[in-house]
Amino acid sequence: MRIAALSGGVGGARFLRGLLAALAQPARTSTRGPGAVDPETVDPDPVDEVVVVGNTADDVTLHGLRVCPDLDSVMYTLGGGSDDERGWGRAGESSAVAGELGRYLAAAGTPPDWFTLGDLDLATHVVRSRVLADGGTLTAATELLCRRWSPGVRLLPMTDDRVETHVVVDAADVEPDGASVRSPLAAGLAGPGERALHFQEWWVRHHARPPARRIAVAGAGAATPAPGVVEALTGADVVLLPPSNPVVSLGAVLAVPGVRAALRATAAPVVGVSPVVGGAPVRGMADACLRALGVPTTAAAVAELYADVLDGWLVDPADAPAAGGAGDGGAGDGGAGDGGPLVRAEPLLMTTPADAARIARASLDLAERVRTLDLRSRRTASVPAAHAALVA
């Protein structure tokens, strides 16, 4: 079995860690007792490969280094080197270089005090930037970095082209200063009385507080999928959409037209896990991003963003009555309507690795159920307008 997944940062990475744990366990419990494995209970369809297509629209160039937060979150988390408490970067990190950089740049009047690159993490960005400066691709850099981490998946950037999410805000809400990110991709995004902020500046520096008038995944419209991405999605037996941010993470991956086209074309069941539980994002500030698109923070509204690609939708029991879609009458099934994906309920708060493994197993079970039913006709023919509007 070949599994392909799209991913953002921490939410996607933790789901994927659960997926690998679930795949490492026998599918059913032996009748001979805990720990024993009956030959007939071993999963008859072993997993050949898991390919992860990572979001690169959060990427930012700082101090001349290309930083790829979402690819790194997946790589560190699956490679056992992430700082799980903080949610990003390396475990056991220090910040001596950042401190010294701060002293140099404060003297120049441009303190970069809102985005910290740790000492260990810096090595990752140096290696990546060196590959890129030598004319290599982000795919090649990612492959090289993953050789050190052995994440247990094939990690691919969504594209080798430069794509960056920018958030257009009211100019009166944010004063420009020397610590702002400058990016050539911001050109032309802001109209009169507006300012385009690099996503990291809006998210990390301003905590997503300045209301977003628009969110633009700049460069996506002209970008092509990185080598292997289309093949992984069209050749997969199952495609999973983890509980990542549906706008700036999975929305950005799907903003690359060839990626969305591959998902629309794949014969594999596409199953998503809701990032919204009880009307609130499970982590991060996804509600601020959804608001910019005019989309309510509900599991049903997020499913609508994926309506042209989604066959199965895992929601929390708290959201099941309102989740829409089609139920199949199975245990834990929360759907009721006629159209849309097959909806199933499963507690989605991912507090422990065991929760992540259980949720991943439930998503694979739902994919299996989708496979036995003919649900592809429930997908919509056109790309949902709110997601289409992200492409710039």
Ligand SMILES: O=c1nc2n(C[C@H](O)[C@H](O)[C@H](O)CO)c3cc(O)ccc3cc-2c(=O)[nH]1
């Ligand atoms: O809130 C922060 N998030 C930081 N993040 C997290 C991050 O940029 C965002 O949370 C994600 O991009 C959103 O998915 C980093 C990620 C990296 O890979 C490398 C460095 C950082 C630094 C910060 C930081 O200083 N503050």
